[in-house]
Amino acid sequence: MADLTANREHTEGRLHFIQQLRNPYATLLLRLHRGLSDAGYADSFPSWGTNIFYCLRDGGLRLVELAERTHTTKQAMGYTVSRLEEAGYVERVADPKDGRAKIIRITQRGWEMRRLAEEIIGEVEEECVRRLGEERMRQFEELIKEVSTVVAEATERE
Amino acid sequence: MADLTANREHTEGRLHFIQQLRNPYATLLLRLHRGLSDAGYADSFPSWGTNIFYCLRDGGLRLVELAERTHTTKQAMGYTVSRLEEAGYVERVADPKDGRAKIIRITQRGWEMRRLAEEIIGEVEEECVRRLGEERMRQFEELIKEVSTVVAEATERE
DNA sequence: CAATATGGTAAAATGTTTTTACGATGAAGT
DNA sequence: ACTTCATCGTAAAAACATTTTACCATATTG
Numbered sequence: 001m002a003d004l005t006a007n008r009e010h011t012e013g014r015l016h017f018i019q020q021l022r023n024p025y026a027t028l029l030l031r032l033h034r035g036l037s038d039a040g041y042a043d044s045f046p047s048w049g050t051n052i053f054y055c056l057r058d059g060g061l062r063l064v065e066l067a068e069r070t071h072t073t074k075q076a077m078g079y080t081v082s083r084l085e086e087a088g089y090v091e092r093v094a095d096p097k098d099g100r101a102k103i104i105r106i107t108q109r110g111w112e113m114r115r116l117a118e119e120i121i122g123e124v125e126e127e128c129v130r131r132l133g134e135e136r137m138r139q140f141e142e143l144i145k146e147v148s149t150v151v152a153e154a155t156e157r158e
Numbered sequence: 159m160a161d162l163t164a165n166r167e168h169t170e171g172r173l174h175f176i177q178q179l180r181n182p183y184a185t186l187l188l189r190l191h192r193g194l195s196d197a198g199y200a201d202s203f204p205s206w207g208t209n210i211f212y213c214l215r216d217g218g219l220r221l222v223e224l225a226e227r228t229h230t231t232k233q234a235m236g237y238t239v240s241r242l243e244e245a246g247y248v249e250r251v252a253d254p255k256d257g258r259a260k261i262i263r264i265t266q267r268g269w270e271m272r273r274l275a276e277e278i279i280g281e282v283e284e285e286c287v288r289r290l291g292e293e294r295m296r297q298f299e300e301l302i303k304e305v306s307t308v309v310a311e312a313t314e315r316e
Numbered sequence: 317c318a319a320t321a322t323g324g325t326a327a328a329a330t331g332t333t334t335t336t337a338c339g340a341t342g343a344a345g346t
Numbered sequence: 347a348c349t350t351c352a353t354c355g356t357a358a359a360a361a362c363a364t365t366t367t368a369c370c371a372t373a374t375t376g
Contacts, residue, residue, distance in 0.1 A: 014276035015212060017283045018186055020299065024306040025179040031313040032176070054173060064323060076364055078325065083363095100323040100372045118172035124312045125175045131308045132301070140301040141178065143290070147298060148182040150289045154282050155189040222354060234333055236356070241332095258341045258354040 021147075028124060035120040041113045043087040052080065052090075053106065053114050060105035062095065089113060179305075186282060193278040199271045201245040210238065210248075211264065211272050218263035220253065247271060 036042070055061060055069050067077035081104055084090045089110035095101035106114065129137045194200070213219060213227050225235035239262055242248045247268035253259035264272065287295045 014280040014283065015272075018183070018190070018279050019212065020302055020306075021183040021186060024302060024309050025176070025183050027306065027309045027313050028176055028179060031309065031316065034313075034316065054177065062323075073365070074324070075326095075366085079363070095323090098323075098373075102324075114173075121176050122172040124309055125172065127312050128305055128308045132304055136301060139297065140305060143294060143298040143301060144178055144182060146290055147286055148178075148185065150286045151182045151185045151189065151282055154285050155185050155192075158189065158192065220354075231334070232355070233335085233357090237332070253354095256342075256354075260355075 028121065031124060032117060032120055036113060036116060039116055041116065052084065053110070053117070056090070056104065056106050056110075060093070060103040062101045062103060066104055084110075186279065189282060190275060190278055194271060194274060197274055199274065210235075210242065211268070211275070214248070214262065214264050214268075218251070218261040220259045221262060224262055242268075 051070060052066065055066055061069075063077055063081065064074050066081070067074045070077065072080075081090060081092065085092065088107060090104050091107050092102040092104055095103050128140075132140065209228060210224065213224055219227075221235055221239065222232050224239070225232040228235065230238075239248060239250065243250065246265055248262050249265050250260040250262055253261050286298075290298065
């Protein structure tokens with residue numbers, strides 16, 4: 001996968017808009033990757049690694065559901081889960097309600113990584129609040145939410 | 159690659175911040191991919207495809223420079239460029255200044271795709287302006303720029 | 317208790333990135 | 347000019363990841 005952090009200031013024209021949206025996300029992701037790697041959570045990546053943690057909660061999810069939410073196939077997700085399982089971040093447990101299914105759950109190590117991730121992101125977020133002030137940060141969050149909605153609607157409509 | 163559009167509303171806690179930053183970008187990217195695919199530019203993808211167009215300008219760039227700007231290796235970029243070359247989006251021409259180097263340039267077809275990309279993104283951007291109003295859109299752009307700067311500084315410092 | 321749908325895995329094929337190595341040109345120092 | 351070293355790009359194999367096709371086991375339906 002090409003690095004998302006690429007080419008910060010090389011764009012002009014209308015493409016600038018997508019770059020504007022991309023830069024903070026890409027940079028924060030980079031910060032997150034580095035922070036986790038430095039703390040010994042280096043094996044959670046190749047692009048998909050953390051993604052799955054956004055989905056999983058205490059209860060866990062079945063493979064198919066996880067695949068749906070991340071828009072991949074169950075086979076691809078099976079592969080991902082196996083890698084994360086090897087690294088000790090998730091585990092598969094039999095679903096008591098359905099003999100076919102298995103529940104993918106975050107392990108203790110997984111939760112620890114997730115907690116660190118939250119901490120890293122929290123720090124950056126707080127730095128933003130310090131620099132922009134609470135009021136403007138609130139404005140930003142409101143505006144980006146609106147932009148997000150408009151973009152989503154434009155995408156779904158088409 | 160796990161789909162960037164994954165799991166829009168499944169996150170809580172501090173991870174929410176990164177999702178906030180991700181959603182509009184991811185969705186716009188999806189919109190862009192679809193729009194280009196629908197128009198017959200389907201072969202420019204597997205993740206890196208358009209990325210490189212953010213970098214390239216009229217003059218073109220050498221492979222190593224392209225690799226640096228996208229934070230990949232020259233080998234990986236060589237592969238990418240070969241695929242794009244096959245699809246007719248870019249071409250390699252000898253660098254008159256340096257016998258070793260080749261300049262990667264966007265072809266006519268490449269420029270046409272880029273123009274469509276700008277058009278698609280421009281439409282979405284204009285829809286945002288219509289919905290938020292010019293004043294608030296200006297605010298948004300200012301704020302996201304500031305956030306971007308703060309995140310970048312936090313990332314570089316560490 | 318068949319027929320069909322769903323959850324998951326297996327294995328091969330495909331696609332992409334990394335690793336290691338190399339040949340060609342250029343730059344710098346002698 | 348001649349050697350030495352750096353840089354630009356490619357090649358080929360290995361590693362990694364995703365897609366495709368197929369399959370088994372369990373569940374659900376009628």
